Amino acid sequence: MELDDIEKLLEKYFEASTTVAEEETLKAFFSQKKVPSHLEQYAPMFRYFSNAKEERFTKSVPLKPRKSYYKWISVAAVAVLAFGVYFGPNRYRDYQEQKEAEFAYQETRKALNLLAENFGRGTEKMAYLNQFEETKQKIYNNN
Template identity: 65%
Template sequence: MESHNIEELLEKYFEATATVEEEQILRDYFSKGKIAPHLEQYAPMFQYFSRAKEERFTGQVSLKHGKAYYKWAAIAAVAVFAFGAYFGSGSYRDYREKQLEDQEKALAAYHETKKAFALLAENFSKGTQKMTYLNEFEVTKQKIYNHN
């Protein structure tokens, strides 16, 4: 076969657009001894694919060991879940109680601060009322100085 056709088939093969028949043509070409010198680099790959196709696993697979592992893993998962549900609920309850206590403390501090600001506002109000007397004093003083 012409090397030009083989090159086209190789390009299709590496782009994953080659058909099964074209792949078989490539395997046949590279398994024979007449390979173009510039294509010899692909020969080991196709020869490996041909050999790998013929390999078969003849050993036996034991599936009994895997089932015991899954049983023990399931038992362990249930035990961890039960442990967490039993002991975790108490610690969550404690956490929730502490959170409520903190909210109550924050609310109490808010109310105390509000009282303190109300007291401060009341005292400023008293001070402002006293300032009106000083303003009247200043006006009267100016009247006296202006007449003299």
């Protein structure tokens, strides 16, 4: 093959637009002993590709079974979800009842405080009545 054709094929190769047949032509060209000096830099690359294609992996790879924790994680998630569905509404209902009881307690406390306050005012008035009663008894006793 002519040198110009090889240079054009190299350009196409580096632009990734060559066909498999053209790549085989380049490999065959660069596997020769005599390569032009300005193209010698590409020869090791194509020789490597030719050699790498023939290499095979011959060692055995020991395969260890993987421990699957996904099953146990999913079982635990289902258990937590079932626990929440079973006990969740009761706990929420208890919480709501407790809140309502607390609210009722606070309202009753306010009402009783208001009542005690009013009784306190009434007690002050009763002190005047008691004093009036004592004075009246003194007047009756003196007569």
